[in-house]
Amino acid sequence: MLxxxxxxxxxxxxxxxxxxxxxxxxxxxxxxxNVSGHLRQLREAGLVVAEPRGRFTYYRLLPETxxxxxxxxxxxxxxxxxxxxxxxxxx
Numbered sequence: 001m002l003x004x005x006x007x008x009x010x011x012x013x014x015x016x017x018x019x020x021x022x023x024x025x026x027x028x029x030x031x032x033x034n035v036s037g038h039l040r041q042l043r044e045a046g047l048v049v050a051e052p053r054g055r056f057t058y059y060r061l062l063p064e065t066x067x068x069x070x071x072x073x074x075x076x077x078x079x080x081x082x083x084x085x086x087x088x089x090x091x
Contacts, residue, residue, distance in 0.1 A: 004038070006028060006030055006034065006035075006038055007038045007041065007042065009027075009028050010024055010028065010035065010038055010039065010042065011042070011047065011048075011061065013027050013028070014048060014059060014060065014061045015061060017060075018051065018058040018059060018060040019058060019059060020053075020056045020057060020058050020059070021035055021036060021039065021057070021059075022056075024039070024059075039059055042059075043059075045065075046062060046065045047061065047062060047065050047066065048060060048061055048062060049062055
């Protein structure tokens with residue numbers, strides 16, 4: 001999900017606090033439709049939530065989801081490290 005540089009940059013910006021699309025366009029230099037598409041993907045992945053504020057919609061990171069993903073990646077890294085020499089034989 002965060003392998004796309006623009007999506008990763010949006011997440012970095014949102015780590016500093018909620019922002020609306022206009023802020024993200026300004027901060028990234030990307031076009032509004034591109035930013036909106038990435039925000040949709042981040043919402044669908046459960047990483048951000050949209051919050052209406054007046055006539056604007058602000059986006060906020062969900063730290064619980066990021067922490068859960070980080071924990072799972074840490075577990076996978078530990079397993080990979082522990083099993084690095086355990087190559088399976090081909091039939």
